[in-house]
Amino acid sequence: MEADAVVLLEKGDNKVPPTWIRPGAAVIRKLLKYQFQILTFLTFYLQNVVCSSSRLLQEQQYRPWRLRSLKLNPLTPVPSDIEISRAQTPKAVTQLAEEIGLLPEELEAYGRSKAKVRLSLLDRLQSQPDGNYVLVAGITPTPLGEGKSTVTIGLVQALSAHLKLNSFACLRQPSQGPTFGVKGGAAGGGYAQVIPMEEFNLHLTGDIHAITAANNLVAAAIDARMLHEATQTDKALYKRLVPSINGVRKFSPIQISRLQRLGIEKTNPESLSPQEVSSFVRLDLDPNKITWQRVVDTNDRFLRKITTGQASTEKGQMREVRDILVIGSDMRNRLARMVVGTSRSGRPVTAEDLGVSGALAVLMKDAIKPTLMQTLEGTPVFVHAGPFANIAHGNSSVLADKLALKLVGQDGFVVTEAGFGADIGMEKFFNIKCRASGLQPNVVVLVATVRALKMHGGGPSNLDLVAGGCHSNLRKQIQIAQLTDTEAEVALVCQIARECGAADAVPCYHWAEGGLGSVELAKAVKEAASKPSHFNFLYDVEIPIVEKIRTIAQKVYGAHDIELSAEAEAKIDYYNQQGFGSLPICMAKTHLSLSHMPEKKGAPTGFVLPIRDVRASIGAGFIYPLVGTMSTMPGLPTRPCFYDIDLDPITEEITGLF
């Protein structure tokens, strides 16, 4: 395979504590070989979508935007992220929208610097060919992250502001958990950022709040329903669920859906038999089989304790509403299909059964629209849907990518990122997101820091999923480290990456210089995109659930085999029996190792991957196995970031966000 992978490294911000062991060339060579094996398994050949699109619509011309880019004057030493963000005045989002070809009626401004984009745009640009689709993925990261967002922003700044190519970044909206907990902001860093960074990192346009509200409305509906069923007769329940209004009783459309699922083809409430009334009014949820949980968007340990009917290690947030937002299409029906638990007779109980699906769609009606923002150089960015690649998709939304691909047009570039390492985010990007969207990436950019290479090289095992290294979260690094990567180290990694089959390997400097520092990367991406390639899925969704899990475990993680708990086996049988067997797999696994053991760095082999439990997100459309002892809810550390965050009451400026 001739992988269109670009390996990149940034010199100057890859500092590691001097105690860390440095890998030799042999180790790096081994790592990179393994990485390209993985890439081959996952992608086979990345197809050049540009070529096939141009065949379809040759009459449509590439139209370069008249984008007024914002000037950068990078300082040395590089100031803090918030200082850089605040020193730049973003252009009005209405102006940006006009520059990239949006009509005024397609925009819903939220303040001066962010706006929702209406989905009617997709219809208007239906016949426009898509641009090139570029995925930024990473190596198995250190706990601090390896700077994929920063590479994504640096790359579009280079493409748009310096090579004058239409390009869009599509990013995930960060959760407030990391913002206030350990990680700090997620708007990129240094001179490659989305601005205003405080808007990006806080409420933005309220999507996460809408998701939370939708999720918690379901939770409240479950508990209320269980209480009412426990305390009322069939007749009383029926009287209240289908009340007589001015002497007339009528089913709501949501209730008619439930009747149909129960096989009752009646529409007159007076005509139901007592038996039918009983099936209609009683969801009869088994309290031990409720799979829906309350969420708050904070890393909240407490929520681990309050969930109902779950083993003690797997508490936390289920992110189905967010994952439905990622998929985007058919939202109303996907929300209705969400399974919240199982009845005592073993029947799945859905959001539609609770009568709440329409209200959920209403709560989500604005969240479905991507939010337009801009980079430090005034180039466009979509922010949409959520993080958490380890326990969920971890990708930004299909709708944002689709809108952006239309807006950039045939020769343009849409750069999106997949969360955590390629084993997690990229695998899900390919096998879940691309399967759902029908889109195919043209180029994969693999980000690695020398820091992470060293971590893997110095661990007990060999390195695995690393192609090269790039920029990372410098502020934290300066705190923990003293050493600077030598030029020789960077050159070594680039050389090895090319030997291993990367289309190119490029050091880049966007963190310190903005887009100008990533022009070489941008050129390499453009070159890689111009080559034909092919794309295939790792597995066929029609093979059995167990085989799908085993394929991922062996081909991607390097496991010898998988081992299913009795509970996991029973669940798989149940899902097969309910007709959910053909869904793709979304593994919930630690992102800190290829294996299920976070402390095992490099590429562990011979291990057996334990599947503790298997769940299903029927609305989002996937099965998600829980691997090992993975907690789906992170907690706050002793000294969370919030200690440093404050608001100046006079200037309204935020301090301490980074």
Place this chain on the structure above:
Amino acid sequence: MEADAVVLLEKGDNKVPPTWIRPGAAVIRKLLKYQFQILTFLTFYLQNVVCSSSRLLQEQQYRPWRLRSLKLNPLTPVPSDIEISRAQTPKAVTQLAEEIGLLPEELEAYGRSKAKVRLSLLDRLQSQPDGNYVLVAGITPTPLGEGKSTVTIGLVQALSAHLKLNSFACLRQPSQGPTFGVKGGAAGGGYAQVIPMEEFNLHLTGDIHAITAANNLVAAAIDARMLHEATQTDKALYKRLVPSINGVRKFSPIQISRLQRLGIEKTNPESLSPQEVSSFVRLDLDPNKITWQRVVDTNDRFLRKITTGQASTEKGQMREVRDILVIGSDMRNRLARMVVGTSRSGRPVTAEDLGVSGALAVLMKDAIKPTLMQTLEGTPVFVHAGPFANIAHGNSSVLADKLALKLVGQDGFVVTEAGFGADIGMEKFFNIKCRASGLQPNVVVLVATVRALKMHGGGPSNLDLVAGGCHSNLRKQIQIAQLTDTEAEVALVCQIARECGAADAVPCYHWAEGGLGSVELAKAVKEAASKPSHFNFLYDVEIPIVEKIRTIAQKVYGAHDIELSAEAEAKIDYYNQQGFGSLPICMAKTHLSLSHMPEKKGAPTGFVLPIRDVRASIGAGFIYPLVGTMSTMPGLPTRPCFYDIDLDPITEEITGLF
């Protein structure tokens, strides 16, 4: 006292089930007399602020807005609220802002029809005299509400669009609990509504979500801190709380505040004694005395169960962050002062002690700005802060009122409402909100429906806090009722109200006709505002806590006395000892009766008001006694509103909201 109270009634939408007993003229006379007694206790004389302002700034002229009002063509029968709302096209919020004298840089548009208004406006209009301040309050309501919001909107539509007087409505943002639970929307009703009503009733500009996020961040911080304190030594905690970065340890400003509260006047982390380190790192929260709770903005029974350290009947949502938003001033410090619990040694532990106060201010930075919307006739409305007058303030924000009073100018009118009955919302408006703001109302409009008069008249006791009746939530009424108020009934109530001392009593028809139907009310309000009056507080904050509670119980509720539980007494002692004795009182009492017993209608006498517990919202700045068995968290009914709510995926129109 010559009360500037206007009594109003709407004919045509006061329908009651025929089984309800109708009060005779004697009963109504008794009710109204009682009501004006209450009003006298609460207000003494309402001062005419217009006169005193004009003395201060005679050079500043009244400037009428050039407001383009939107035409209404009311239909008969009156369509549903959502149909009326959708049939009217709101003008762009930017245009509305310009018409009422806002500068473009003072506006942050959120989509086309709503915008945040920056607080810098207050500085710019500092020397502008305030307009007239009108409070809309209600009688003790039926569970369906008596239409105060609708009166408020109808009145400003009449004032602005028909009498061409600058006027602003200031409303509370509804909670999603009632929207999806029992009550339906809260944007007014019929031809007196805020539009678009679906925006008003859903996420709006995200303020409630910000409040929820802030609240839950505190909750997460509490649990994380308790875990870390339980599992780490003093030394380890200190190492993590004050980490060495590049060999340097530094306290954050929030940590220095804590040291100062502990009486440690040191700023060098290396200089603390082991004893000082221990006091600094250990909040030592007593798990049985944590008063902070998680919230979700849904009527969620489940949250009643998960709170920690609370008696089983008082679970639920504490609304201090929202109440701080109502007060508005000094937000950063008020958030810092919020008490989340008590240490084992009996010391109050604050949000500042948790290190989280700055982050809270950041989360709330946009929520502090009121949201501008418009009525069906295109007149301006501020929506800001929250409901829940029974367990919290129940008033819209001071900041919204202040901004509006400046914007309408000297001869203009700002109409705001206080939640539930006058015993609840109006009492808190006078004694908490006005005390905090320094503002004084010029006119009180008392809303009563014939339905509610009948409920009270027909109950076991006499009626109490009723002055007259007006419009109510018609849609619900039509569902439950057949009868129409006769003209004779309406005339009777108006006559009696005037006899009892009301400045005027006016039937009004805004629900069916829009502002035109409330022109008589608007004229009566204008007339009342032109008369001088005086305003006094019910109690002096410096009298003992128990006396303040007793004064409210006896003078407002008609209780014989109060009875404190042992817990309540202990808490009062504790608050006195901590220096919180001079705060005003915010009673948490059922809104369905003047007493603590929701089933007791009319004006019960001779009862002893049980004070189960006493809490303190130190940040918001009040003591709140819990009366009787009041649950602070409502639950969802068997058939919540959400059954009817849905989204048309093609047109994006919402159905089922009302």
